[in-house]
Amino acid sequence: MTHIDYYFSVLSPFTYLAGTRLEEIAAKHGAEITYRPFDIMAAFPRTGGALPKDRHKSRLEYRMQELKRQRAKVDMPINFRPAHWPTNAAPASYAIIAAQNAGGGDLGALTHSILRACWAEEKDIAEDDVIREALSGAGFDPGLVESGLLTGAETYGANLERAVDSGVFGAPFYITDQDERFWGQDRLEDLDLHLAGKI
Template identity: 35%
Template sequence: MSAPAIDYYVFAQSPYAYMGHARFCALAKRFGATVNVLPMDGTVVFPATGGLPLPKRAPARISYRMDELKRWREFLGLPMNVQPRFFPVAGNPASLMMLAAATQGQTVALRFMDAVFKAVWERELDIADATVLNQLAGECGLDAQALAAAAAHPDTQARFEAISQQAIAAEVFGAPTYVLDGERFWGQDRLDFLERALSEHARAGVPQA
């Protein structure tokens, strides 16, 4: 049986990607899944899919979002600052670093993503700041200068732009979105459904006696 492959679409600054990341990584590991790390550009994906950046949303939606963040923080037991110092924040610099990390393997990329998400929502750091990103890379045991150089390479920028178009073509409109066998699972609160789909995938590959 071939290992399942999951397309993992995120915005680097997404609170919901932060909430689901550790559980998603554990799930992927349990099922031996290959994870395709696919950070998106919200300034491209949102307008193309009917979304609005947070400051442009209606007050009722903004207030309800805060209610939900608090509920999930308590439910998951996370050390989350629901109104972090640096938010909204540009996610593209961190996204490019994520892509650069992905060239070093799935484990490296997922570890760096974890550091980025926690930087925003736990540590209240500015992930649009190159110094902060280099600090996070170093804390992950990576060569910060080499990673930054790779992130700045035109090929990485082109890859980032292509992923955003790929997301739009796949009808992905929010983060996190997990795509398995062409089926979309939007939001960290859909991880249970992803788990069921992975279980079905595993059963389908079991040889029959």
């Protein structure tokens, strides 16, 4: 079975704009996904990038133009300047890790629900009640928000190290078991073609 390591940040608008297309592509090709939320703010300076607040004006302007274009392509609601951004990404990331370990629900739906809460619903995804609602809606025990914190923290940190070691420098980032790397939600079509053996 083909395997995809999915590196993402719950703070990333481009990860939000990916929607559930990764899950649809994986299902189409019978691929398995390992969800690896990581601290993208810590990764940027380690991989040649800069924190958003430290970027040149030209990069920030381009980012906004690109967000508007990408949003229009997928016709998804988005607040380009959400009320609770940036926020602490760790609690939601820990919950996704705990849910992956527990199984029994829809991990793609959980991840997208958390991203949508931040980027379209003006919710603070660092708050337990917001995370509980996302867990429950995706078929997981909402109590996962309070359990597995140590494992979540350890895995979250390990995901960052693995991301840096694997060549990840942004989000979303997809790596197949053949070490084919795809950066950005706008490369999902390429991932689809790769899994089909066309590129």
